[in-house]
Amino acid sequence: MPVSSEPSVDQDSPPDSDGPALPINELFESLQGEGVLAGVPSIFIRTSGCNLRCWFCDSYHTSWEPTHAWMDLDEIVDRVSEFDADHVVLTGGEPLIHEEAVTLINRLADRGYHITVETNGTIAPPPGTPIDLASISPKLASSTPTPERPPAGGDAAETADTGVDDWQQRHEANRIDHEALTALIERFGFQLKFVLTGRDDLPEIEDLVGELRAETETEVADTDVLLMPEGQTREQLADTRREVAEVAIESGYRYTPRLHVDLWNDAPET
Ligand SMILES: C[S@@+](CC[C@H](N)C(=O)[O-])C[C@H]1O[C@@H](n2cnc3c(N)ncnc32)[C@H](O)[C@@H]1O
Numbered sequence: 085m086p087v088s089s090e091p092s093v094d095q096d097s098p099p100d101s102d103g104p105a106l107p108i109n110e111l112f113e114s115l116q117g118e119g120v121l122a123g124v125p126s127i128f129i130r131t132s133g134c135n136l137r138c139w140f141c142d143s144y145h146t147s148w149e150p151t152h153a154w155m156d157l158d159e160i161v162d163r164v165s166e167f168d169a170d171h172v173v174l175t176g177g178e179p180l181i182h183e184e185a186v187t188l189i190n191r192l193a194d195r196g197y198h199i200t201v202e203t204n205g206t207i208a209p210p211p212g213t214p215i216d217l218a219s220i221s222p223k224l225a226s227s228t229p230t231p232e233r234p235p236a237g238g239d240a241a242e243t244a245d246t247g248v249d250d251w252q253q254r255h256e257a258n259r260i261d262h263e264a265l266t267a268l269i270e271r272f273g274f275q276l277k278f279v280l281t282g283r284d285d286l287p288e289i290e291d292l293v294g295e296l297r298a299e300t301e302t303e304v305a306d307t308d309v310l311l312m313p314e315g316q317t318r319e320q321l322a323d324t325r326r327e328v329a330e331v332a333i334e335s336g337y338r339y340t341p342r343l344h345v346d347l348w349n350d351a352p353e354t
């Protein structure tokens with residue numbers, strides 16, 4: 085059962101407890117569906133809350149309408165240890181907006197887990213944070229919500245008053261942060277995983293990758309750049325994936341599938 089459907093879902097502030105805690109939307113075991121580790125059995129910890137608002141966000145209840153239960157880090161580590169996998173994926177929402185995420189990463193690394201952090205690339209944890217793979221997904225102009233492109237998740241009633249007008253400017257202003265991106269690239273093993281709505285997104289990716297190469301001495305190889313089709317359902321993916329695959333062949337960047345959509349149509353806890 086997703087943590088978000090437990091009775092404590094409406095707790096908006098941390099519980100009165102001594103230790104650090106995080107707002108958790110769901111915690112489950114699945115296969116890593118995206119990127120260079122696609123197919124690897126992994127435990128997903130999904131925090132709630134985000135500093136951006138992509139119109140296509142497939143985790144609507146962590147960004148546009150955040151829901152969660154607060155969990156102590158001890159409780160999170162206990163839940164993780166109930167599963168068999170040795171890979172943990174910390175995701176969200178944007179997990180790195182929470183300072184406690186770094187404490188959790190350290191505790192999990194002490195227990196020997198391989199740690200991937202799924203991040204939008206606007207925040208870089210301190211050097212030495214034991215992240216094995218920073219899975220960085222910088223957000224392109226085509227992610228920006230507009231009145232014509234309101235949030236795709238949620239139902240009509242939920243999406244009626246989500247503040248798209250306010251978020252259009254805020255998202256656009258904050259979606260790319262060169263300092264955070266270069267810090268992530270220099271500090272951790274990384275992949276740059278772009279969501280493409282179509283062929284028109286390629287020039288912006290090429291420009292950004294070129295700028296990042298100029299800004300850091302760390303090598304950013306074409307094989308570190310992954311193109312992922314936008315789509316929350318099998319039907320939507322079927323519309324975008326062929327075009328994105330062709331763009332990958334033409335550009336020399338990698339293509340990544342979304343296995344969890346292919347396998348489970350992105351149902352909760354998959
Ligand atoms: C929900 S986000 C959470 C982590 C972080 N906020 C981020 O955006 O990278 C997890 C991954 O899903 C991707 N994603 C979200 N909505 C998507 C969609 N509709 N189609 C394809 N990928 C999507 C994001 O780009 C990111 O790589």
Ligand SMILES: Nc1nc2[nH]cc(C(=O)O)c2c(=O)[nH]1
Binds near residue numbers: 115118175176202343
């Ligand atoms: N199976 C599966 N793989 C994933 N890789 C990244 C995900 C995410 O939401 O961050 C994700 C997800 O939600 N499910």
Ligand code: SF4
Binds near residue numbers: 134135138140
């Ligand atoms: S940055 Fe990630 S979690 Fe935030 S709105 Fe975009 S896809 Fe969703």
Ligand SMILES: [Mg+2]
Binds near residue numbers: 142143
């Ligand atoms: Mg997902």
